[in-house]
Amino acid sequence: MSDRAGVSTASDSSDGEPVNGGISRRAALSATAAGLTIPTSGCIRQIRSAINRDGVDPLSLTITTLPADGDRESIRLAREIAAALEAAGIDTAIEMRSNEEFLRSVLLNHDFDVYVGRHPGDPDPDFLYETLHSTYADESGWQNPFGFTNLLVDERLEEQRAAEGDERADAVESVLEALALEQPFVPICRPIEHRLARADRFDGWTDGHLSTRTGYLGLDTQREGSAEQLRTVYTDARPSQNLNPLNAEYRDRGTITDLLYDPLAADVFDAGAEGDLEPWLAEEWTFDGGTLAVELRPELTFHDGEELTADDVVFTYEFLADTARGDGSGAAPSPRYRGRVAAVEAVTRVDDTALEFEMATGEDAAERALTVPILPEHVWEGRSGEATVRGVRIAQGTTEALTTDNVPAVGSGPFQFADRTDREHLTLERFGDHVTLREDVDLPEPTVDELRVQIDPRSTSAIQLVEDDDADVTSTPLESYVVDDIDVEETDDLTLLESPTWSFYHLGFNTRKAPFGNPRFRQVVAELIDEAWLAEEVFHGYAEPIATPVTEEWTPDELAWDDGDPATAFLGADGEVDVDAAREAFEDAGFRYDGDGNLRVRHY
Amino acid sequence: MLLQVLTQLVVVVALMVGVSIALFVGRYRLRATRTEWRGRIRAAAPITAVLAIVLLFNSVARQVVPDLSWMIGWNLTWAIYDIEGQFILWLQDQATPWLTAYFSFIYIYGYVFLLVFPVVAYFALSNTRPLRQLLAAYTLNYTLGLVLYTLVIAYGPRNMMPELVEALLYDTYPQYQHLTRQVNRNTNVFPSLHTSLAVTVSVLAFRTRDVYPKWNVVAGFLGLSVAISTMYLGIHWAIDVVAGIALAWISVELAGILVGRWSVGEWVSDRVASLRNR
Numbered sequence: 094m095s096d097r098a099g100v101s102t103a104s105d106s107s108d109g110e111p112v113n114g115g116i117s118r119r120a121a122l123s124a125t126a127a128g129l130t131i132p133t134s135g136c137i138r139q140i141r142s143a144i145n146r147d148g149v150d151p152l153s154l155t156i157t158t159l160p161a162d163g164d165r166e167s168i169r170l171a172r173e174i175a176a177a178l179e180a181a182g183i184d185t186a187i188e189m190r191s192n193e194e195f196l197r198s199v200l201l202n203h204d205f206d207v208y209v210g211r212h213p214g215d216p217d218p219d220f221l222y223e224t225l226h227s228t229y230a231d232e233s234g235w236q237n238p239f240g241f242t243n244l245l246v247d248e249r250l251e252e253q254r255a256a257e258g259d260e261r262a263d264a265v266e267s268v269l270e271a272l273a274l275e276q277p278f279v280p281i282c283r284p285i286e287h288r289l290a291r292a293d294r295f296d297g298w299t300d301g302h303l304s305t306r307t308g309y310l311g312l313d314t315q316r317e318g319s320a321e322q323l324r325t326v327y328t329d330a331r332p333s334q335n336l337n338p339l340n341a342e343y344r345d346r347g348t349i350t351d352l353l354y355d356p357l358a359a360d361v362f363d364a365g366a367e368g369d370l371e372p373w374l375a376e377e378w379t380f381d382g383g384t385l386a387v388e389l390r391p392e393l394t395f396h397d398g399e400e401l402t403a404d405d406v407v408f409t410y411e412f413l414a415d416t417a418r419g420d421g422s423g424a425a426p427s428p429r430y431r432g433r434v435a436a437v438e439a440v441t442r443v444d445d446t447a448l449e450f451e452m453a454t455g456e457d458a459a460e461r462a463l464t465v466p467i468l469p470e471h472v473w474e475g476r477s478g479e480a481t482v483r484g485v486r487i488a489q490g491t492t493e494a495l496t497t498d499n500v501p502a503v504g505s506g507p508f509q510f511a512d513r514t515d516r517e518h519l520t521l522e523r524f525g526d527h528v529t530l531r532e533d534v535d536l537p538e539p540t541v542d543e544l545r546v547q548i549d550p551r552s553t554s555a556i557q558l559v560e561d562d563d564a565d566v567t568s569t570p571l572e573s574y575v576v577d578d579i580d581v582e583e584t585d586d587l588t589l590l591e592s593p594t595w596s597f598y599h600l601g602f603n604t605r606k607a608p609f610g611n612p613r614f615r616q617v618v619a620e621l622i623d624e625a626w627l628a629e630e631v632f633h634g635y636a637e638p639i640a641t642p643v644t645e646e647w648t649p650d651e652l653a654w655d656d657g658d659p660a661t662a663f664l665g666a667d668g669e670v671d672v673d674a675a676r677e678a679f680e681d682a683g684f685r686y687d688g689d690g691n692l693r694v695r696h697y
Numbered sequence: 698m699l700l701q702v703l704t705q706l707v708v709v710v711a712l713m714v715g716v717s718i719a720l721f722v723g724r725y726r727l728r729a730t731r732t733e734w735r736g737r738i739r740a741a742a743p744i745t746a747v748l749a750i751v752l753l754f755n756s757v758a759r760q761v762v763p764d765l766s767w768m769i770g771w772n773l774t775w776a777i778y779d780i781e782g783q784f785i786l787w788l789q790d791q792a793t794p795w796l797t798a799y800f801s802f803i804y805i806y807g808y809v810f811l812l813v814f815p816v817v818a819y820f821a822l823s824n825t826r827p828l829r830q831l832l833a834a835y836t837l838n839y840t841l842g843l844v845l846y847t848l849v850i851a852y853g854p855r856n857m858m859p860e861l862v863e864a865l866l867y868d869t870y871p872q873y874q875h876l877t878r879q880v881n882r883n884t885n886v887f888p889s890l891h892t893s894l895a896v897t898v899s900v901l902a903f904r905t906r907d908v909y910p911k912w913n914v915v916a917g918f919l920g921l922s923v924a925i926s927t928m929y930l931g932i933h934w935a936i937d938v939v940a941g942i943a944l945a946w947i948s949v950e951l952a953g954i955l956v957g958r959w960s961v962g963e964w965v966s967d968r969v970a971s972l973r974n975r
Contacts, residue, residue, distance in 0.1 A: 160774075160856035162883045169860055186775045189852050191884065194767050515760070554871035574860070631860075 151691035152608065153184035156600075157198060157208040160189040162550060163329075164211060165572045169631045170281060170598060171209040173668065177621040181675040182692040192331060193342040200341045200428060201233040203240060205603050207618075209281075213346045214595040216360060216368075218265045218643040219458045222250045223432025225277055230605075233490075234341045234428020240605040241277035254436065254454040261457055266649040269641045273652060273660035276615040278601040282628045282636040286570035286592050289559045289579060293586040294319040295566075299364035301537060302592060303568060306351040307361050309544060310507055310529065311537025323541040325568040326555040330516045330548045337499035338466045339416070341428035346596065348568070349546065352521065354466030354504035355528070357387060357406070361536070364592040366644070370460055371536065374401070374467060374505070374528065378460075385450035385459050390534070394526050395469045396509040403442040408470040410440045410450075416494040418477040425490035436462045472503050507539040519546040559587065570594075573635040595644050598636075608694045613682035619661035621675060625654075626668035702872050706809060713810045714817060721912045726821040733823060740825040744832040744956075751836050755843055762847050763882050772850045773887060777934050778857055784935050785854045786861055788928055800926035801866050803919070805873055807926075808891055811898050811919045818909060826956060827905050833952035834897045834945075841944055842890045851887040855931035862931035889933040892941030893948065895923035900949045 158164075158171040168189060175185040190198060198204040213235070214220065223229060227247050229236035249271055253264040290298045296315050301307030314320040335343035338350040357375040362368030372378070378387045393401035412418065413434040417425040427434070436458050439451040452459040476494040480487055501510035507529060508521035521544045529538035547564055549555045552572040556579065558564040571579075581587045600622065602609040609615065624638035640660045641652040652659050664678060665671040676686060685693050718727070730737070812835075819828035854862040867874045899920030906913035924941070927933040933941075 160852045160883065161859035162852075162856055165859045168857065172858070186779075187857075188772060189774055189856065190772075191763070191767070549874070551867055551871065551874050553868050554874040557871045 149685070149693045149695050151184060151687065152694045153186070154178070154206040155186045155188050157188050157190060157195065157205040158210060159192065159195050163189075163192045163195065165574070166284070166598065166631055167210050170600075170627060173627060173631065174209060174600060174622060177623075177668075177670045178618070180670040180672050181617075181621055181679065182686055182690045184691070192329060196342040199601070200235060200238050203233075203238065203603060203605065205601075206606060207603065207609065208601050210598070210601070211345070212278075212597055212599050212642070214283075214597050214642065214644075215461075216362065216366070216595050216644060217457070217461050218268070218647045219254060219436075219461050220432065221268060221272075221642070222254055222458075223435070225272070226250055226432075229431065232426060232428075232431070234426075234431060236426075236428070236431040239277045239601055240603060241275075242604070243271075243275060243277075246271050246275060254458040257455040257457055261455065262647070265643070265647055269643065269647075269649060269652055273641060274616075275612050276602075276619045276661065277604060278599045278642075279615075279619040279622055279661075280639045280642045281598040281600065281622060281624050282632065282638045283597045284570065284573070284594060284632060285635045285637070286594050287573070287576045287579075287635065288567050288570060288590045288592075289556055289581070290566040290588050290590055291559060291562065291564075291586060292588040294562075295323070298566070298588060298590055299592075302362040302364055302366060302368070302594075303566065303590070304346050304348055304570075304592075304594060304596075305360060305362055306348070306507070307359070307537050308348075308364075309352060310539055312540050314540060319565075320541055322543040322545055323566075324545050324547060324564040325566050326547050326549050326558055326564045328548075328550055328552060328555055328567075328569045330550070332546055333513050333515055333517060333519045333548050335498040335500070336502040336510065336519075337495075337497055338468075338502075339413070339427040339429055339495055340499075344429065347429070349519065350466065350502070350504075351506070352508045352544070353502045353506040353510065354468070355506050356464045356466055357389075358460065358463035360464065364590055366593045366595065370464070373536070375463065378463065380452075380456040380459055383452050385452050385462075387448045387450065387463070389446040389448070390528055390531075391446060393505060393528065395503055395505045396524055397469075397503050399469060399471055401467065401469070401505050402445045403448050405470045406448055406467055407440045407442050408474070409465065409468045410434055410437050412468060412473060412477070412494070413465060416477055416492040417479075417490065418474075420477055423490060425492050425495070428495065430465045433462045433465055467505065469503055469505075508544050511543070516548055518548060520544070521546070573632045576635055577633065597639060597642055599642065607696060608684070611682075614679075614684070614694075616661060617675070617678045617682050619658075620664045620678060621670055622661075623663040623665065623668045624658060626663075630668060706806065709806050710809050710813060713806070714814050717810075717814050717912075717915075718817060718821075721909055721915075722818055722821045729823060730821050734820075737820060737823075737825050737828070741820070741828050741832065744829050744836065748832050748836045748839075751839050755839050758843060759882065762843065763884055765847050766850045766884060769848060770850070771848055774850070774852045774857060777851060777887070777936050778854075781935050782858075785928055785931065786858070788925075789862055789931065792929070796929070800922070800929045801870055801873070803922045804866060804891070804926040804930055804932075807919055808895060808923050811895050811916065811923065815898050815901065815912075815916070818912060819905075822908060827901065827908075830949070830952045830956045831898075831901055833956050834901065834948045835894065837948035837951050838890065838893050838897060838944060841948065842888065842893065845888055845940075845944075846882075846885040849887045850884045851934075851937070852883060853886040853932050853937075854928075854934055856883060866930045866932070886933050887937050888940030888944050889924070889927050889937040890941065891927050892924045892933070892938045893944040895920045896942050896945035897948055900945060904949075 156171045156175055159167045161168050171187050175187055178185045195210065199208050223236045225237055225241050225246060227242035230240045230242050249264065249268045253261060253268050256264040288303055294316055296313040297311055300311055309323065312323065331343045332349040336350060336353060337343065338347060338354055344350065355374045357373060358370050359373040360368060361371045374389060374393060376388045376390045378385055389403060395401055413427045413430055415424040416427060436452055436454045437450055438453045441449045443449055473494060476492065476497060478493055480491050480493045480496040500513065507524055507527045509524045511522040512520040523539045523542055527539060528534055529536040546568065547558065549558060552575045555567045556575065559567060579589055581589045602615055604610045628634065628636040628638045638654050640654055640658050641648055664674040679692055687693055815831055819831055899916045902909065902913045902916035924938050928935060928938060
């Protein structure tokens with residue numbers, strides 16, 4: 094009460110009277126001591142009140158993304174989004190980083206405002222658990238890079254994990270509904286992937302999805318000599334530099350490491366992305382009341398001839414959960430496979446080939462846990478120490494397991510490491526003892542002696558290699574702008590493969606920073622992104638706009654893309670932002686604009 | 698693929714050099730060279746050795762430079778784009794198939810020819826100073842260029858605006874990608890080393906215009922063409938080219954000072970003479 098009175102008198106006095114005018118210091122002190130409101134103290138309080146307010150400044154943000162050499166579509170999306178944000182009065186810059194530097198700053202260091210890039214996605218919506226659960230907000234890796242924390246979403250993610258069958262579909266739907274409101278990241282589109290392959294050298298290109306291991310297995314050789322080598326072209330040099338399946342910066346979808354390492358169960362998907370989880374190293378499994386009993390195939394071996402037993406499986410799950418193996422001051426979980434491993438409460442070895450998994454989830458999510466790569470204990474047990482670089486302090490929890498390039502890789506996969514040259518090639522050779530080669534195992538097998546991954550940085554030169562019969566397939570999807578120029582009609586030698594994918598483009602917010610922690614702000618940004626127009630413009634129509642990050646099978650009707658974004662409709666038309674509508678939306682969300690049309694926000 | 702492109706490069710440049718020797722150097726100078734070549738090689742040997750060492754070091758250093766640059770983390774792409782993004786777009790608007798063919802030819806063949814021919818032309822002179830200055834300037838270009846590449850991360854226009862700035866060279870002639878990726882990293886665009894080396898040749902050609910008047914004109918034209926080609930093809934920003942020209946000028950000036958000051962040949966002969974006199 095007295096405060097308010099003081100302020101009003103102060104403003105009266107400041108019109109004419111000099112501050113601290115004729116009142117003696119002692120009088121002033123005694124007056125305040127007596128609790129009286131006098132003009133002087135009120136005036137100072139007003140100044141204090143004006144000065145001590147933190148600035149509400151024009152918002153400027155940086156979009157972190159990849160250059161055209163890394164991902165042509167990402168930088169194009171980033172520039173279009175930057176233009177839309179600029180139109181809405183947000184000063185926007187773009188920072189391009191190389192493939193591994195981009196992932197390092199987004200996934201490991203969380204050093205970004207917003208980013209635009211491709212998420213590996215997953216056929217099963219359970220990947221959202223690791224992507225968004227708040228307990229992972231402080232970890233490094235694909236587990237919650239956004240720092241998103243919402244207890245209601247956590248609860249729904251957990252329900253989805255525990256549920257089975259129809260109940261699970263409902264639980265997934267409620268997760269997706271919450272995400273459509275919260276927008277921790279804005280799903281943009283799902284590309285339609287194109288690859289060029291030589292039909293005269295191999296047949297069966299559509300039996301396996303070429304972003305997964307089975308795309309390179311079970312190919313029928315068509316010509317004499319084609320069984321000697323399968324020549325793939327990669328536009329990304331990272332497989333020639335690092336083969337560590339746990340490393341987040343050097344892996345996108347991990348296709349190459351999936352050829353080197355085997356899981357207990359593998360996603361066997363065809364080029365149409367149709368398929369299922371199949372037993373791989375496991376002969377079979379049964380799920381009963383939270384316990385997953387797994388029986389391994391007999392006499393498994395790693396590439397180096399060592400036996401692969403239940404001990405290696407137990408080691409793998411414990412190691413992925415804590416690569417420091419209890420040695421560090423805290424757990425150092427793997428930046429990949431986090432959610433799948435977290436579904437496992439305990440693994441026990443029953444005998445050499447039998448295991449029991451105590452699961453924290455329902456059957457559907459429990460089976461996903463079987464897809465992690467099985468690591469040889471004798472190679473990885475020595476990698477639990479902290480990585481050391483002389484004279485440099487390394488972040489806590491950075492174990493050698495996460496930083497090693499793992500060359501040569503020793504796994505049990507269908508191919509084993511043979512040779513590599515940095516930025517030139519990676520050559521793998523067939524692993525003769527692989528399980529798929531057994532007569533009683535009905536799985537696609539390696540049919541070629543050697544698999545060469547040729548590094549070639551651009552789609553156009555990769556296409557030329559295939560056309561000139563210097564390569565058999567462009568393993569990384571072609572950039573969409575070249576697809577229309579490919580003419581395979583005139584010859585039967587080549588085939589253009591088109592396949593859907595579960596990976597998707599998105600804009601991610603660093604919700605640790607203001608104002609990106611505010612869901613209302615994120616919603617308005619989502620409304621500034623014209624997904625359908627971007628799919629047409631940036632991807633030349635070879636992408637589906639999406640409002641939710643799961644595959645079509647799991648998309649509820651309310652969130653299916655049907656002539657406009659069902660969750661956050663675009664404020665404008667044909668990629669052009671309606672500036673007045675955008676301003677109004679930000680103002681309705683509680684933000685303000687200055688006289689020059691700049692959005693002003695509070696910085697902390 | 699790489700071998701094929703390389704062979705083509707060697708054949709074309711050899712032809713161009715052959716024709717140029719006939720046009721610019723002339724029979725008289727070649728005759729003199731036949732008798733004096735030993736002495737000239739001796740004079741140019743020290744700086745040639747230094748250049749060779751720098752080039753060797755460069756090829757090794759380029760493997761680690763990108764890693765170092767990311768650790769330093771001085772990313773200038775956005776700043777450059779913010780200042781001059783529109784210029785490259787305007788330049789690319791002028792594209793015609795003929796211009797694209799011309800500038801692609803200049804970027805690959807014209808450039809290599811421009812660097813190789815003056816070595817031959819200056820070797821054909823009795824005065825070895827231009828040759829030594831040329832080699833010293835090359836050395837400085839590579840050395841200073843490498844330092845800047847280490848400090849600065851910058852992506853070229855084609856990486857920033859792939860839909861507007863067509864990567865004309867790599868889309869029209871994808872085979873060249875195999876060649877250029879051997880020597881260039883995509884984060885090393887500031888400054889344009891193509892421009893700086895080409896302009897170095899042009900500046901030295903201007904300074905030796907009394908000896909090679911016709912070459913001065915050709916080198917000037919080619920140097921300008923190389924500078925424009927890097928921007929036209931969407932590989933460099935205008936700022937990279939300006940920095941390249943500045944680097945060229947600095948290298949030539951420094952080379953002039955260094956070559957004048959320390960003559961290893963004289964130093965050795967002085968020593969030999971003083972030993973004999975003893």
